[in-house]
Amino acid sequence: MYALIDGNNFFASCERVGNPGLVGKPVIVLSNNDGNAIARSNEAKAIGIKMGDPLFKIKDIVKQHDVKVYSSNYGLYGDMSNRMLDIIRMQIPYVEPYSIDEAFGMMHGISKQYEICVQLRHNIYKWIGIPTSIGLAPTKSLAKVANKIAKKFPERTGSVYAIDSEEKRIKALKWTEIDDVWGIGRAYANKLKSKGIFTAYDFVTKVSGDWVKKNMTIVGYRLQLDLQGISTLFFEDIQDKQNIACTRSFERNIQDKKYLEERICTFSANVAEKLRGQKTHCSMIYVFLNTNRFRPDLPSYNPGVYFATDYPTNSTFEITRAALKGLSSIFREGFDYKKAGIIVSGITPESSYQLSFFGSEKPKDQDAMKAIDLLNKKYGRHKIAFGGQDITRIMKMRQHNVSRNFAGNWNELIEL
């Protein structure tokens, strides 16, 4: 059996932990630049705010219902997420974090699984104030379904639901609309609906495995089996990321190459730091630029380019150098750029460093990077920055209402 533990309206719930006065009121949390609603309390959902709604389009509802609006505070959410995982690990030894607000627990070999889940939910709420829903089922995709039922019927299920019999599995699949199945997005849902498939039950009974393989690749076929109770999506041990990205939209349109260079330097420093944090190197760097995709009236230009590094590296100097070279090769005058970013890949562990035929004996700049990371850790992030970065941070994000990171920073404790 797998358990799926999922924080309800996670970001909004995190905000409530630090400000209990928000309980019962509509709360939303915005994306970077205060762009879109990316988390909503139940009350905010009830008055019609949709996932991803741009703030400027829901201004009236916000005003009318006195919706509490927060900028995103990832320091806080990351901290709460780690606390939640810690509590889960106290009761379930094998845990696979799936996203910032949810995790799979492997229940094989654990007795009284349902009772454990009930206890776990209680503990998480009592100790860190985050309400959760828990689904329990023989496969991962069924645990997702069970979780949805727990979330939809909190009174009847106590927010914990187990699919532990064939009758329950069938009932649950019949209840689940095809769009709500984990792994079936808009494109596949439309394709399936046009074939008369409207529920998860239809998907496992009315359409052949061959058709699914042909039209939804092997991924869809695995999902079909998994929903039948044959486990095809397995527990995965935590591993290093395969891509690391840093991308941002700009608050305004940018034509100036100098500004883009500054952004690229900052992004490079950021991903290099993440690489070092997980003790890996990268060997490929992708740089891209985007014009505003919401302005079809303006000329559009969305170039991107890959650059291989000479050897695996996590040096900010090396990555910045390659990224700037990439930028120069794609930049063209006369466009209004709205977004830029870099993605590094070809990630290998530091421990298996591949020597270059002609190059230096060991990875470059190791000592300098180590010193910088240490100083930044000791004296605060960005204490040491790189020449290409804008240390005055004039390109700062628009963020009107950021809460305190009351759980992760001594200086931001709540004062009563």
Added chain:
DNA sequence: TCTGGGGTCCTAGGACCC
């Protein structure tokens, strides 16, 4: 006026190898 960021996996096709 204002529209996020960071990930995963799979497939097809081209270029290459012996």
Added chain:
DNA sequence: TCTGGGGTCCTAGGACCC
């Protein structure tokens, strides 16, 4: 008239997730 078989790697693009 006739033109093998078995591979790898890379890239672009599409689908999905939170």
